Amino acid sequence: MPVQNFEELFQQKIDNEIKIEPKDWMPDAYRKTNIRQISQHAHSEIVGMLPEGNWISRAPSLKRKAILIAKVQDEAGHGLYLYSAAETLGMSRDEMINDLHSGKAKYSSIFNYPSLTWADMGAIGWLVDGAAILNQVMLCRTSYGPYARAMVRICKEESFHQRQGFETLLVLSRGTEEQKAMCQDAINRWWWPSLMMFGPRDSESTNSDQSMKWKIKRKTNDELRQNFIDMIAEQIKVLGMTLPDPALKWNEERKHYDFGEIDWNEFWNVVKGNGPCNKQRINARRKAHEDGQWVREAAMAYAEKKQSKTKAA
Amino acid sequence: MKSNLIDYTLHLADTALILSQRNSEWCGHGPILEQDIAITNISLDLLGQARNFYQYAATLTGGEATEDSLAYLRTEREFKNLLLVEQENGDWGQTILRQYLFSQFQYLMFEKLQQCSDEQLAAIASKSIKETAYHLRWSSEWVCRLGDGTKESHERMLLAIEELWRYTGEMFESAVYETIINVASLKEDWMQRVSAVFSEATLPVPENVFMQTGGKKGIHTELLGFMLTELQYVQRTYPGAEW
Numbered sequence: 001m002p003v004q005n006f007e008e009l010f011q012q013k014i015d016n017e018i019k020i021e022p023k024d025w026m027p028d029a030y031r032k033t034n035i036r037q038i039s040q041h042a043h044s045e046i047v048g049m050l051p052e053g054n055w056i057s058r059a060p061s062l063k064r065k066a067i068l069i070a071k072v073q074d075e076a077g078h079g080l081y082l083y084s085a086a087e088t089l090g091m092s093r094d095e096m097i098n099d100l101h102s103g104k105a106k107y108s109s110i111f112n113y114p115s116l117t118w119a120d121m122g123a124i125g126w127l128v129d130g131a132a133i134l135n136q137v138m139l140c141r142t143s144y145g146p147y148a149r150a151m152v153r154i155c156k157e158e159s160f161h162q163r164q165g166f167e168t169l170l171v172l173s174r175g176t177e178e179q180k181a182m183c184q185d186a187i188n189r190w191w192w193p194s195l196m197m198f199g200p201r202d203s204e205s206t207n208s209d210q211s212m213k214w215k216i217k218r219k220t221n222d223e224l225r226q227n228f229i230d231m232i233a234e235q236i237k238v239l240g241m242t243l244p245d246p247a248l249k250w251n252e253e254r255k256h257y258d259f260g261e262i263d264w265n266e267f268w269n270v271v272k273g274n275g276p277c278n279k280q281r282i283n284a285r286r287k288a289h290e291d292g293q294w295v296r297e298a299a300m301a302y303a304e305k306k307q308s309k310t311k312a313a
Numbered sequence: 314m315k316s317n318l319i320d321y322t323l324h325l326a327d328t329a330l331i332l333s334q335r336n337s338e339w340c341g342h343g344p345i346l347e348q349d350i351a352i353t354n355i356s357l358d359l360l361g362q363a364r365n366f367y368q369y370a371a372t373l374t375g376g377e378a379t380e381d382s383l384a385y386l387r388t389e390r391e392f393k394n395l396l397l398v399e400q401e402n403g404d405w406g407q408t409i410l411r412q413y414l415f416s417q418f419q420y421l422m423f424e425k426l427q428q429c430s431d432e433q434l435a436a437i438a439s440k441s442i443k444e445t446a447y448h449l450r451w452s453s454e455w456v457c458r459l460g461d462g463t464k465e466s467h468e469r470m471l472l473a474i475e476e477l478w479r480y481t482g483e484m485f486e487s488a489v490y491e492t493i494i495n496v497a498s499l500k501e502d503w504m505q506r507v508s509a510v511f512s513e514a515t516l517p518v519p520e521n522v523f524m525q526t527g528g529k530k531g532i533h534t535e536l537l538g539f540m541l542t543e544l545q546y547v548q549r550t551y552p553g554a555e556w
């Protein structure tokens with residue numbers, strides 16, 4: 001069959017909501033886009049462990065410590081599923097990790113912001129996991145089968161994380177004056193970066209059209225961002241806190257919240273590597289990898305010895 | 314009598330908490346993603362054990378005591394954990410060896426504790442021993458892998474032994490409050506099992522090493538103060554707040 005027909009068949013499957021599986025024919029660009037997106041997502045889970053892992057040793061109660069450790073560990077698990085999903089497209093985990101460390105592969109910019117107080121653990125869970133969920137719920141229906149299935153598992157845990165984050169803030173919002181201030185401060189610092197998680201405006205986004213046609217994405221950046229704002233603008237009322245956007249206002253006509261302009265200059269700066277923690281995050285990942293080199297070598301050498309012993313026996 | 318039981322329970326709680334705190338430092342920094350998850354899992358198990366022991370100690374103590382007041386508001390002279398578990402993570406080999414030496418002890422100790430006369434301690438021990446069995450298997454497999462892996466990993470394990478062995482004697486020395494089980498009686502069995510694993514790992518069992526002690530009595534290495542400073546920082550900065 002000429003490539004033309006393969007492509008038509010492929011698009012037909014997508015249009016008919018039939019999942020694409022690893023062994024199916026797919027256009028090169030579809031494969032590449034998925035590898036890029038899934039590995040980037042995996043890297044985000046792994047780098048995302050750092051700002052929160054940062055507070056495990058200082059968690060203010062044993063219960064909070066247990067919840068936080070379990071959460072960060074969940075993120076490691078998400079990274080694992082996602083690396084496996086990306087591997088089905090023909091790229092090894094090692095290659096993906098090398099691309100992360102060389103700067104060739106990206107991860108979500110949100111993790112380039114510092115986690116400064118305990119309230120940040122609440123704000124990250126509520127806002128960052130909250131923003132991630134909207135994207136991930138959509139991805140449960142993405143056209144590439146292994147990615148969609150990984151997302152279904154991940155989404156359950158993410159919504160749990162969001163509730164825990166909210167609950168952490170709720171306790172602070174009902175606490176002492178210092179705790180309330182800590183809560184508001186964390187919301188102020190994480191609000192705008194979490195809006196940036198949805199990516200550039202649709203008019204600026206390069207890959208959007210093709211990704212929609214292939215049903216890799218099913219909602220645009222701006223749609224998802226609006227959904228998020230509408231959700232959070234309601235939830236913040238329960239906390240009795242405010243969002244740091246004077247332009248935020250319910251628009252009766254649109255049936256959506258209006259909001260102020262995002263600082264796109266900051267967004268692109270962080271993407272380009274100039275965020276407050278870009279350097280620390282990548283250095284931490286590289287160091288873990290380099291320090292682990294001898295461990296991986298030893299494990300491999302031992303496995304080989306074992307294998308040749310069984311063969312000899 | 315009751316104060317012995319409280320102190321002993323706190324000793325068990327502190328040891329589990331401090332090792333959990335150490336292991337959790339690996340979270341996000343492990344050598345292999347699967348092992349990052351494994352060590353974090355052990356940290357979480359130990360934290361769960363610590364909480365059970367602290368909650369029991371709080372009940373015994375009565376008054377305003379809670380698991381958090383016991384973990385967050387006692388000083389380095391009051392903590393009763395083993396010296397072994399407060400030692401730094403070092404490299405992966407040192408962390409593995411610390412875990413193995415401890416888990417091998419904890420397993421034997423829980424075997425006895427689950428049959429002890431104190432119902433509550435027995436219940437916690439029989440619940441926890443299943444986790445410990447996993448920690449023991451996981452860490453002993455890693456001791457073999459690293460001991461018998463490459464030349465470099467073998468040498469690193471020798472260094473880890475040199476670093477940690479001197480803290481193992483304390484496990485088998487009864488503190489005044491340690492009346493519920495006879496830890497000295499576990500020593501022979503422990504030594505036999507460690508020797509078997511070390512021999513498979515092609516590692517030597519050290520002999521005639523001077524043993525450092527004091528943790529059970531609240532005389533620690535200098536490391537513990539720094540750990541508690543970090544662990545207790547938020548609670549002590551905002552006294553009385555709920556989290």
Ligand SMILES: [Fe+2]
Pocket residue numbers: 045074075078154158
């Ligand atoms: Fe996640």
Ligand SMILES: [Fe+2]
Pocket residue numbers: 045048075129132
């Ligand atoms: Fe996440």
Ligand SMILES: [Fe+2]
Pocket residue numbers: 075129157158161
């Ligand atoms: Fe999450």
